[in-house]
Amino acid sequence: MLDIKYEYAVNKKEKPDMNNLGFGKYYTDHMFMMDWYRDKGFVDAKIIPYAPISFDPAALVLHYAQETFEGLKAYKTKDNRILLFRPDMNAKRFQNSNKRLYMPEVPIEDFIQAINDLVKLDSDWIPTLPNTSLYIRPFMFAYQPKLGVHDADHYKFMVILSPVGSYYKEGLKPVKIYVEDELVRAVKGGTGFAKCGGNYAASILAQIEAEKKGYSQVLWLDGVHHKYVEEVGTMNAMFVIDGKIITAPLEGSVLPGVTRDSIITLLKRKGYTVEERHLSIDELIEASKAHKLTEAFGTGTAAVISPIGTLAYKDEVFFHSDSIGNISQMLYDTLTQIQNGIIEDKFNWTYEVK
């Protein structure tokens, strides 16, 4: 168990307009910080006022991007309980990401305690309007100043909190996605399965090019054949073809999403067939032309379920839908009702902050 020291914020911030939160624009009054030194391990766990931190210009993370992060959410129920959704999965994935980036692994119980205690302290920041929540961002980075490419003697593990609304400005309205046919996100053996900042840094060029064409994000194809659909910028992608739900398998290049896993479980429980398999862009286009592709949606912590309304490849739109599909809507409702403690959590996914 961590011995967390507290330093309380003297001046509390003004709360933002909870009707107009957007995503990741506001931060709460406190943050968690813990250091790791090669000779001491994890030490100095503390919750302190939210504030900028200083870096040596030679800090390793600024040069070689040794950084990993997580994303999860806290919800306040009608009877004022605070729930997290599957924080153990985030803790485990954080360890897997850190293993790949050769960084120290935070013990699962410490990861959860840091979040639990910080969320509890700043619980007056948890928004309660529909489609809002408190986004939790744990992250770790190499802090030691050194220009040689190597692991570090000093890392920092931090957690910050941000009250959020929908990730996309569209909310639950369908988003437009462009299939990227030149740049790639990940290859097997790389860092695709890890949640590290570098993956996202490398995705920005494609996203901006897509935005210039009027799309919100890109759908990545596999890095070897440029053929099989993998994931969307900040979400896993699922396609309903002939009533079956198809999504890319976890073979090293796709992020093992907590929402992805939960949705697959929910779908199977409701009797749907889910296929985790390679799906080529040609098969997807063919299915759409034959009217067999009936829905497409993304899954992610930030985005929850995001219906895909338009899919375009090589400047041609091959799928279009103006409204959220039945399966996407059902999944959104079921998942958010479990997360908000409105319906029974048969899977034991929710964790109560105490």
Ligand code: COI
């Ligand atoms: C999340 O869904 O929590 C993510 O980490 C996506 C993010 C890059 C906004």
